[in-house]
Amino acid sequence: MKMSRLSWLIFVGMLLVSWVFAQDYSMYSPDARKTLASDWLLTGKAYLQVKKYSKAKNCFIYAHNLYPMGEAAQEAREILSQQFKVKLTYDAEKTFTTFVSQAQRANNLQSRINLYLMALDAKKDARIYEQVALTYLELGQRDKAKEYALMAVQAGLPKEELDSRLSSL
Incomplete structure (x- = not known):
């Protein structure tokens, strides 16, 4: 799946803002968190493709932590379990x-x-x-x-x- 240059810049900007705020996502609405979790999932998949496993793993963990009840988090948990033997659960x-x-x-x-x-x-x-x-x-x-x-x-x-x-x- 290709991303346009503008989409990529927006995405990178969102990631930078997230890092700047030291992963305090309380300022984001649930919808924004859900979107950001999906973005982290996509980023993790991209890192997997280029064999940047540590970065991929962190992206999947962020996807889970951002919106643990969402589909992106569920998929991230499955990938973490299969690829990294990391078991995260949703309760x-x-x-x-x-x-x-x-x-x-x-x-x-x-x-x-x-x-x-x-x-x-x-x-x-x-x-x-x-x-x-x-x-x-x-x-x-x-x-x-x-x-x-x-x-x-x-x-x-x-x-x-x-x-x-x-x-x-």
Whole structure:
């Protein structure tokens, strides 16, 4: 599969930005992380073709770590297992717990939202929808807060248990 020169430059730019930020991907939305995981997977495959095995292995590990619940991560785990005898697994509950924990420690509100959304991609949870709503409210984004408060109720959180700050939306 050939990449245009512009696509290649954009891709390399994304990789450089990732390295500059010391692999703190909390600033990326789940969709951006999913895309970046696919890019790491493709890069790993390219390194495999030119026999740069150490670099390929690292790319596959990054693909797994970025968005562990995605198809790119699954393929990366399979390649790691077959080519490098490295066994990485995906556990939805553990992934959910990890992202929730990171979100609770995040000082940046947008990073907190991104981490909560990653947790929700791993496992749907009404209380986490509520936390996303509260964080959007803290950012002053009432419409988004209302949207996620409604999702919390739809996911099974009783309206009377919804945080009072969200009830008035």
